[in-house]
Amino acid sequence: MKEKGKTENCIKDEREEYVPVDDKVKDFWSRIDKSVVIQECDDTSESPVCRVCECKYNRLEEARFWSRILQEHALFIKLGLPADQKEFREEAESFIELFKELRKRLDKAKELKGDLLEDLIKAVKAIIDFKARLLRQIIQCRKAPGSNFPLLLDHIRREAERFLGLLLKPEPEDALSLLLQQEAFWLRIMKEHIELVIHLLDPSERELIEQAEEFRKTFSRLLETARDLESMDDTKPKNFNTVIRFTEDVVRHTMELRDFKAAAYELAVMCKILGIISTPLLLDHIRREADKFLDELEVMLPEVIRCQSKCKKAKDE
Numbered sequence: 001m002k003e004k005g006k007t008e009n010c011i012k013d014e015r016e017e018y019v020p021v022d023d024k025v026k027d028f029w030s031r032i033d034k035s036v037v038i039q040e041c042d043d044t045s046e047s048p049v050c051r052v053c054e055c056k057y058n059r060l061e062e063a064r065f066w067s068r069i070l071q072e073h074a075l076f077i078k079l080g081l082p083a084d085q086k087e088f089r090e091e092a093e094s095f096i097e098l099f100k101e102l103r104k105r106l107d108k109a110k111e112l113k114g115d116l117l118e119d120l121i122k123a124v125k126a127i128i129d130f131k132a133r134l135l136r137q138i139i140q141c142r143k144a145p146g147s148n149f150p151l152l153l154d155h156i157r158r159e160a161e162r163f164l165g166l167l168l169k170p171e172p173e174d175a176l177s178l179l180l181q182q183e184a185f186w187l188r189i190m191k192e193h194i195e196l197v198i199h200l201l202d203p204s205e206r207e208l209i210e211q212a213e214e215f216r217k218t219f220s221r222l223l224e225t226a227r228d229l230e231s232m233d234d235t236k237p238k239n240f241n242t243v244i245r246f247t248e249d250v251v252r253h254t255m256e257l258r259d260f261k262a263a264a265y266e267l268a269v270m271c272k273i274l275g276i277i278s279t280p281l282l283l284d285h286i287r288r289e290a291d292k293f294l295d296e297l298e299v300m301l302p303e304v305i306r307c308q309s310k311c312k313k314a315k316d317e
């Protein structure tokens, strides 16, 4: 599962060893099966971390992941701004530098607390405000959008809001509810990635657009189902096996989408794709977000399966 911290070289290596999605899905589930049996896991780098059906995010791991994401958001904004919006471009540049510095501190840190935590919270709040201000200007037709779609700005604003929420409130939550929350959050993000990619591809890229359209339909359906299941979970059922079956589908489709993004990134790096994607890094960025989603599922699923079987036993007795 460990995609975190992978360099571009690692991505290159993966390109040479293509593994079909079916095999990857099998691998994923065999790791889940093992993890269900092995209750204790010494890997302290995973996030969330679960104990007795309650899971909470590992703030340091989350901070390392999201601070790179936020630095890249600032770059994407800057590249999408019209040339005459000098002040916004400078502000975007200052966020790139700010998060670069914070990432250096996070790399050295063993814990996320004190000044580092405070500075990080301040920076995340500031970039949320920046994204919201830009979006407002576009919605009110006060500024030209350049190539920053309003939905892109809202999407990256929500990603930052989620990170801020994890920083401010790292409280343990029931495993099943957290899994459903993650699915509802990330499936919306995945769906929007596809929608944004469709709009960034040149109209002549008919084959890729067609593939992306299929993904869009699939992820719209999955998102709707995740929201329904999350709502049903409000009734606090003792077990909810449908969620596990649904998650199987989510894993399979997210792996396919992840591979689509990775392939699009490779095409962009090799200059074999037409469109208005400002940098191939954008495609790598959305591939990393798909991997983060899969990483979270890989932690949460075994815990949910374990907890469901405990509940079932209790009920059967």
Ligand SMILES: [Fe+2]
Pocket (backbone or CB within 6 Å): 069, 073, 156, 159, 285, 289
């Ligand atoms: Fe992002």
Ligand SMILES: [Fe+2]
Pocket (backbone or CB within 6 Å): 155, 159, 189, 193, 286, 289
């Ligand atoms: Fe995203």
